[in-house]
Amino acid sequence: MSITAFILGRPLANQEQAGRKVGLPTGIPTIGLGAFGSPAYGPEAALLALAPLGVAGLGVFAVVQGAVVVLLLLLWSTFRRAVAAFPDSGGAYTVARTTLGRGGGLLAAAVLLLDYVLNVAVGISAGIAALVSAVPTLAPYRLTLCLAVLGGLTLVNLRGTLDAGRLFVGPTLAFLACLAVVIAAGATVVLTGGGEPGAAASAPSPAATAVPWTTVLVAYAVACSGLTGIEAVGNSVDTFRSPAVRMARRALAVVVLVLAVVLAALAWLVPALGLTAVPQADPAYRSLLSQLAVVAVGEGALYYISMALLLCVLVLSAHTSFVGLPGFVRLVAADGWLPRPFAVLGRRLVLTVGxxxxxxxxxxxxxxxxxxxxxxxxxxAAAALTVFLLVQAGMVVHGLRVARRLGTRRWRVRGAAWSRIAIDGVGGLATTVALAVTLVAWFTAGVWIVLVLVPLLIGLFVAVRRYYAGLDRALRDPGPLDAAALAPPIVLVATEDRSRLVDRALAFALAISPDVWAVHLVALEGPGSEEKARLLRDTWADDVEAPARAAGRRPPRLVTVSAPYRQVWVPLLDLVDQLAAEHPDRTIAVLTPELVKQHWWQYPLHTLRARRMRAGLLRHGGSRLVVISVPWYREEPERDEPRPGGVAAQTARPSQAAISS
Amino acid sequence: MSITAFILGRPLANQEQAGRKVGLPTGIPTIGLGAFGSPAYGPEAALLALAPLGVAGLGVFAVVQGAVVVLLLLLWSTFRRAVAAFPDSGGAYTVARTTLGRGGGLLAAAVLLLDYVLNVAVGISAGIAALVSAVPTLAPYRLTLCLAVLGGLTLVNLRGTLDAGRLFVGPTLAFLACLAVVIAAGATVVLTGGGEPGAAASAPSPAATAVPWTTVLVAYAVACSGLTGIEAVGNSVDTFRSPAVRMARRALAVVVLVLAVVLAALAWLVPALGLTAVPQADPAYRSLLSQLAVVAVGEGALYYISMALLLCVLVLSAHTSFVGLPGFVRLVAADGWLPRPFAVLGRRLVLTVGxxxxxxxxxxxxxxxxxxxxxxxxxxAAAALTVFLLVQAGMVVHGLRVARRLGTRRWRVRGAAWSRIAIDGVGGLATTVALAVTLVAWFTAGVWIVLVLVPLLIGLFVAVRRYYAGLDRALRDPGPLDAAALAPPIVLVATEDRSRLVDRALAFALAISPDVWAVHLVALEGPGSEEKARLLRDTWADDVEAPARAAGRRPPRLVTVSAPYRQVWVPLLDLVDQLAAEHPDRTIAVLTPELVKQHWWQYPLHTLRARRMRAGLLRHGGSRLVVISVPWYREEPERDEPRPGGVAAQTARPSQAAISS
Incomplete structure (x- = not known):
């Protein structure tokens, strides 16, 4: 137990939940990392898509990046209002469910699930890929490193968001500081006329005349992958401590502004410094951010520190999903679309299953x-853009509802409402363009997987909900308790032979019913078992029947049943059937004495027959059957021994006062 | 269930056990394979050990092999009498336990365990090594091939010895036929003056004068590893059908004679044909049997068939352990030295755990x-030789006891008894020499592992026996049933909210006791749970108390208990403690309603709270507690649905007549 406590920390009580929320300093690393990693791949991919245009591409790059920054600012406006309008967490899922109906909610749930899982895989693998390209000797351990990082993140997150966020504050702040230094230094180089624009100028420019629109659209769509991660803030409002909405909006502002500055800086510096994107397969490959850092600060200590921190942030960006997904699936599970175990809080108040x-x-x-x-x-990118679009569409619908409610209010109020609708609408159009291009351009490259998985997930949600609904119908509204037929049960006691274990069971059986049958089960034939059964029969009258009669009880009958296939519950169940048919008004209780294993090493020493019998009886018994376990302890369990839950659980035991009748 | 049935076959009833024994045609492959594979490594290792002697080594080889054949014949005599004297199976273990006392039995048990496990690993890896040296492209899959063979053998053996034996008849007979052809052809080559004795004669002979004794002893010891496997016959008498002893003795005769012929043939042909052993690391390596086959029948189809069959036999020789070990550990478990699950028969009457x-x-x-x-x-070899020695020593003791009992009988009878003792004694000395040389010569090469593991295993046996003895003392001899204090239990019903599930539980509780408490457990605080508790309290009087009173019962009390650490059984146990202290004469029964999962896919859909609660209560409850499970079924389980056990189990259901009271 103490190993668990060391790794996962002491168990937390329900009342401690409020104290487990994060503030801004831990909140921004906790949910912002996903967004901070995105500029590492979005702009580079766009520049690569524009490479066929030569020098003209650099100009187009600036325009495309500008468009992405504008979309980012539009999304900011949408998300900050979404956070305020739907503060009870859930983000995109809640927005879509409330405004776009059941279908919208299900689509959002499916797409968000994919988004979270892909964020983890992409973040970790991108970070490790960068690490491996820097330290090629690590190449054979790529997968091991990825899984180690994943395992570490999982452990940290089983301790709780708060602990994880605290761990990540340092690297995140250092990364942001380095980024600021690199950008400032790059800007200085450009302003002082440095750089090497010749490199790009000397490159052949095959199409300096007309710029093909499809190339620009594709570049815009891939550039949008630099925005992935910002949806996380809107989805994790309940991670923040009170006032959660204000905290979340501030965190969102920081994340968006940092991202906007970085993307805008790249839009300006990349063409000005004449940087070019090289395909990753090229041996001379160097990432765009790496090129920028070299030009800006030289290949010194600061360069290596920046690159190390970037790897860190990429790898840790997977953490955003660990914060977001469990809370989100809990909401979906609460709505009945996902299995209930997703809503169970573990020892650290963490949604362990998620x-x-x-x-x-x-x-x-x-x-x-x-x-x-x-x-x-x-x-x-396809998943993230769909999330954006759902929030934008949802906020348009929400805005229209608000506008309708405003009715004939003052012009200025209505104007503000309509301008917000316009922002969401225009942003939605920009997102739609990026999403459509992504779906078409990368359809065969794998985006079809999303289009297959989303309907499958929605089908799963519907099936889960249908199951629970059916169960509910069968269980609910029992009406007043039916206490008409309360005859005592017929009790069957599994009797291997006479022992203190079996005697306790017999005594309990006699205490609850006048009809007790001791069932001696013969699993294996042979001289040994014959002998045992005979001995049991011979001593039964004196050792069991006589004391029972003396205590004024009807004595237990001894019957022998053989199990030719050695599964002892099968003939027992046949006996139950027989008794149930003879006594249609009685419940049949099967009583199994059970030697309780108090140490792990006892398990391989016993055949676990009582346990398997109980499982078989419960599984196939039918509603006329009740199964009773009478435990027997080699050593009486100590009542002051720490129970699972540790010391803290001890001190918080409910006192008399906690039991309110 | 039908997949299991397809792979493992239909379940077998206890009565079918007699039909699952093997006769000679299946018995010899079943238990003889271990011995048939040994000539592949024993003689070759001896020849290699004699290599420093040059041509003189060939002569010494013939002598050493002759000594091994003599030891084999002595062992035959010993084993055939051991089989007759201790027919109730167990072989070496039974012999040692009966004649050499508890220490001898424990030593035999430990050494036999190692012998069986090593036989599997050595057989499979030797076979696959030969295969890989023949088909080098398979080299990267060596481990996979080994594990695949092991998995296949395991599956076949879970079906039962009979099925495995049948599978192996063909390859074994074909192998023996090929071996006969190769030996006959080799003999013809020698007798017609063929062969190439020049090859060995031309080799340098550095020590044609004196032959060092240590070299000869080492060669003898390694040559004895060609005898491993013959102990299996004596250990598996109960594998044969009646008359088991006669069957086992015939099988032993076949195995010993085949082995003796092969070893003797090698002793004659190897020097006559001038074959030499090459170290395995040598690129020109070719096994001794392979060289013999090339000389005898040429490198044609028969050669390749022989080699393929040899691989087959080596790999399948692992099977001997699967036949021997489970029955042997069952005996050891029956004596209390090993955990009881080793004695449980599975669906195919196989000792699955073993x-x-x-x-x-x-x-x-x-x-x-x-x-x-x-x-x-x-x-x-060390393990097998120890087994031989224990049987020989045991048979000497047995012979002495028989001789003492004979007293002053006729001279001829006593002479026969003493001559048997002499055979066992001389054989024992020969074994002792081989064993001592093995222990000394290969001590640092790994034999020390045996010397470490054997005491550890014996320690384990003693600890297991001590545990069972303690348990037995605590459980046995309960005396007459104590029926003095049979007050009805206080029943606590875990009540999540009102539902048909809970109502069934409440009704059962009312049927067995007048003191029923409905315990509403609040695992999580919050507005939702408050509301639920209030609703329950509000409807309790009308929906539960009133009907109970109308039926003339004391109505169940409703109490609310909170679980701040979400482990619902912890506060429940505190309530049990409290009630137990207030009512020292009463048993406390906790009744948990349980929704029975009838399909595998239901498990992830439920939180399994009832199951975890039951486990926690049983583990920590103490002997005042009884746990009752009231099942609830979404669909009543069909009584005519085939239960685990399949069709055969159905037809063999115990009828009324089978229940003898």
Whole structure:
């Protein structure tokens, strides 16, 4: 137990939940990391898409990046209002469910699930890929490193968001500081006329005349993958401590502004410094951010520190999903679309099942792709853009409802409402363009997987909900208690032979019913078992029947039943059937004496027959049957021994006062 | 269920056990394979040990092999009398336990366990090594091939010895036929003056004068590893159908004679044909049997068929352990030295746990040695020789007891008895020499592992026996049933909210006791749970108390208990403590309503709270507590649905007549 406590920390009580929320300093690393990693791949991919245009591409790059920054600012406006309008967490899912109906909610749930899982796989694999390209000797351990990082993140998150956020504050702040220095230094180089624009100018420019629109659209769509991660803030309002909405909006502002500055800086510096994107397969490959850093600060200590921190942030960006997904699936589970275990809080008030399912699916993805999941970036972008679009569409619907409610209020109020609708609408159009291009351009490259998985997930949600609804109908509204037929049960006691274990069971059986049958089960034939049964029969009258009669009870009958196939519950169940048919008004209780294993090493020493019998009886018994376990302890369990839950659980035991009748 | 039935076959009833024994045609492959594989490594190792002697070595080889054949014949005599004297199976273990006391029995048990496990690892890895040296492209899959063979053997053995034996008849007979052809052809070559004795004669002979004794002793000891496997027949008498002893003795005769012929043939043909052993590391390596086959029948189809069959026999020789070990550990478990699950018969009347433990340990050994376990041959030889020695020593003791009982009978009878003692004694001395040389010569090469493991295993046996003895003392001799204090229990019903599930539980509780408490457990605080508790309290009087009173029962009290650490059984147990202290004469029964999962896919859909609660209560409850499970079924389980056990189990359901009271 103490190992668990050391790794996961002491168990937390329900009342401690409020104290487990994060403020801004831990909140921004906790949910912002996903967004901070995105500029590492979005702009580079756009520049690469524009490479056929030569020098003209650099100009187009600036325009495309500008458009992405504008979309980012539009999304900011949308998300900050969404956070205020739907503060009870859930983000995109809640927005879509409330405004776009059941279908919208289900689509949002499915897409968000994919988004979270892809974020983990892409973040970890991109970070490790960068690390491996820097330190090629690590190449054979790529998958192992990915899984180690995933395992570490999982453990940290099983301790709780708060602990994880605290761990990440340092690296995140250092990364942001380095980024600021690099950008400032780059700007200085440009302003002082440095740089090497010749490099790009000397490159052949095959199409300096007309710029093909499809190329620009594709560049815009891939550039939008630099925005992935900002949806996380809107989805994790309940991670923040009170006032949660204000905290979340501030965190969103910081994340968006940092991202906007970085993207805008790249839009300006990349063409001004004449940087070019090289395909990753090229041996001379160097990432765009790496090129910028070299030009800006030289290949010194600061360069290496920046690159190390970037790797850190990429890898840790997976953490955003661990914060977001469990809370989100809990909401979906509360609505009945996902299994209930997703809503169970673990020892650290963490939604354990959600964390483990996320780690499992992301781990499976990493293993399936052998740690190289860069090709999943288009899928990830498709999922994130769909989330954006759903929030934007939802906020348009929400805005229209608000506008209708405003009725004939003052012009200025209505104007503000309509301008917000316009922002969401225009942003939605920009997102739609990026999403459509992504779906078409990368359809065969893997985006079809998203289009297959989303309907499957929605089908799963519907099936789960239908199951619970059916169960509910069968269970609910029992009406007043039916206390008409309360005859005592017929009790069957599984009697291997006479022992203190069996005697306790017989005594309990006599205490609850006048009809007790001691069933001696013969699993194996042979001289040994014959002998045992005979001995039991011979001593029964004196040792059991006589004392029972003396106590004024009807003595237990001894019957012998043989189990030719050695599964002892099968003939027992046949006996139950027989008795149930003879006594249609009685419940049949099967009583199994059970030697309780108090140490782990006792398990291999016993055949666990009582346990298997109970499982078989419960599984196949039918509603006329009740199964009773009478425990027997070699050593009486100590009542002051620390129970699972540790010392803290001890002190918080409910006192007399806690039992309110 | 039908997949299990397809792979493992239909379940077998106890009465079918007699029909599952083997006769001679299946019995010889079943238990003889271990011995048939040994000539592949014993003689070759001896020849290699004699290599420094040059041509003189060939002469010494013939002498050493002759000594091994003599030891084999002595062992035959000993084993055939051991089989008759101790027919109730167990072989070496029974002999040692009966004649050499508890210490001898424990030593035999430990050594036999190692012998069986090593036989599996050595057999499979030797066979696959030969296969890989023949088909080098398979080299990267060595471990996978080993584990695949192990898995296949395990599956076949879970079906039962009979099925495995039948599968192996063909390859074994074909192998023996090929061996006969090769030996006959080799003999013809020698007798017609063929062969190439020049090859060995031309080799340098550095020490044609004196032959060093240590070299000869080492050669003798390694040559004895060609005898491993013959102990299996004596250990598996109960595998044969009646008359088991006669069957086992015939099988032993066949195995010994085949082995003696092969070893004697090698002793004659190898020097006559001038064959030499080459170290395995040598690129020109060719096994001794392979060289003999080339000389005898040329490198044609027959050669390749013989080699393929040899691989087959080596690999399948592991099967001998699967036949022997489970029955042997069952005996040891019946004596209380090993855990009881080793004595449980599975669906095919197979000792499942023994088979799986053997497969697991052998698999672990194969993985640990990466499929290359040839270095384990000395360990294997040490274990097998110890088994021989224990049987020989045991038979000497047995013979002395018989001789004492004979007293002053006729001279001829006493002479026969003493001559048998002499055979066992002389054989024992020969074994002792081989064993001592093995222990000394290969001590640092790994035999020390045997010397470490044997005491550890004996310690384990003693600890297991002590545990069972303690348990027995605590459980047995309860005396007459104590029926003095049979007050009805106080019943606590875990009440999540009102539902048909809970109502069934409440009704049962009212049927068995007048003191029923409905315990509403609040695991999580919050507005939702407050509301639920209030609703329950509000409707309790009308929907539960009133009907109970109307039926003339004391109505159940409703109490609310909160679980701040979300482990619902902890506060429940505190309530049990409290009630137990207030009512020292009463048993406390906790009744948990349980929704029975009838399909595998239901498990992830439920939180399994009832199950965890039951486990927690049983583990920590103490002997005042009884746990009652009231099942609730969404669909009543169909009584005519085939239960685990399949069709055959159905037809064999115990009828009224089977229940004898």
């Amino acid at each position: 964390v483990l399912v996320l780690a499992g699916t992301a781990g499976a993805l990493l293993i399936a792709f052998d740690g190289v999941t860069d090709r999943l970036v288009p899928l990830f | 088979v799986l433990v053997l497969a697991g340990t052998a698999g672990a050994l194969l993985i640990a040695f990466d499929g290359v376990t040839d270095r384990l041959v000395p360990l294997f």
